[in-house]
Amino acid sequence: MNIVGKVVVITGASSGLGQATAHALAGAGAKVVVGARRLELLRTMCKDLGQPEEAAVQTDVTKPQDLEKLVKTAVDLYGRVDVLVNNAGYMTQGNLEEGRVSEWDTCIDINVKGVLYGVNAIVPYFKRQKSGQIINIGSVSGRVVYPGSVVYCASKFAVRAISEGLRQELKPYNVRVLNMSPGVIETEMEANVDVEPMPASAVANTIAYAIGQPENVDVNEIIMRPTLQES
Ligand SMILES: NC(=O)c1ccc[n+]([C@@H]2O[C@H](COP(=O)([O-])OP(=O)(O)OC[C@H]3O[C@@H](n4cnc5c(N)ncnc54)[C@H](OP(=O)(O)O)[C@@H]3O)[C@@H](O)[C@H]2O)c1
Structure with missing residues (x-):
């Protein structure tokens, strides 16, 4: 597989899918550089995975400068960066009439602006290298609207729009873009x-x-669900 030796930056890597992705990729021979707010969890994981302690970087994706530092850490450590997995995410639930305004703000700040800040931090390197891959973790909620989950769905619809726009805009630089849309994990x-x-x-x-996949193969969309999940 075309993974050995690749430098992969993963946000939201302290738990769940981000953590599992770090394990899968490090296990396949990648060098992972991981960000999240809970630094101790990241440090323990890096130790477990045989990655250097400096590869654990305290990162709040609502702060553009944190993403710049995360990406720069990867480049400082390894001289290049090959993949960004924009995984950090936050879910808010409840009907719109409940007016959970501060939760809406958090959801948009992490799920939408966090992805944009990640893109902003990495694209200059990818343009220079004329290679790279951005994997945005969307959701089936970026394709179907569920009542009681509208703001989360809106954030994941936005992630899908960002992914498709990036795919088109980054063509001249040979950059691959995947919008990953899982169901319940x-x-x-x-x-x-x-x-x-x-x-x-x-x-x-x-x-x-x-x-x-080979470097000239750009997997753009994946949807996967538990077999019993209807929508
Ligand atoms: N679980 C599902 O059923 C499901 C389905 C489809 C898509 N997804 C998507 O999968 C992605 C991962 O979620 P998960 O299910 O693995 O949930 P999770 O276990 O709650 O993990 C979320 C991760 O995001 C990080 N995070 C949250 N806010 C952050 C911030 N401001 N800055 C940096 N990191 C932040 C958390 O780390 P810290 O708290 O340490 O910062 C944590 O590592 C999300 O984008 C989610 O929307 C999940």
């Missing part, structure tokens, strides 16, 4: 769905599949 995030969730490792392995 077993993580710390509480989804309000009554089906057995997919293990995070299954989604992580699918991310590894997309990275592992």
Whole structure:
């Protein structure tokens, strides 16, 4: 697989899908540089995965300068950066009439602006290298609107728009862009769905599949759900 030796930056890597992705990719021979707010969890994971302690970087994706530092750490450590997985995410639930304004702000700040800040931090390197891959973790909620989950859905629809726009805009620089749209995954995030969730490792392995394709193969969209999830 085209993963060995690649330098992969992952946001929201302290739990759930981000953590599983770090495990899958490091296991396949990648060098992972991981960001999230809970630094101790990242440090422990890096130790477990045989990655240097400096590869754990305290990162709040609502702060553009944190993403710049995260990407720069990867370049300082390894001289290049090959993949960004924009994974950090936050779910808010409740009907719009409940007016949970501060939760809406958090959701948009993390899920939408966080992705944009990640893109902003990495694109200059990819343009210079004329190679790279951006994997945005969307959701089936970026394709279907569920009542009681409208703001989260809106944020993931935005992620899909950003992914498709990036795919087109970054063509001249040979950059690959994937919008990854999973259904319910077993993580710390509480989804309000009554089906057995997919293990995070299954989604992580699918991310590894997309990275592992030959450099001229750009896997743009993946949708995966638990078999019993209807929409
Ligand atoms: N679980 C599902 O059913 C499901 C389905 C489809 C898509 N997704 C998407 O998958 C992605 C990962 O979520 P998950 O299910 O693995 O949930 P999770 O276990 O709650 O993980 C979320 C991660 O995001 C990080 N994070 C949250 N706010 C952050 C911030 N401001 N800055 C940096 N990192 C932040 C958290 O780390 P810290 O708290 O340490 O910062 C944590 O590592 C999200 O984009 C989510 O929307 C999840």
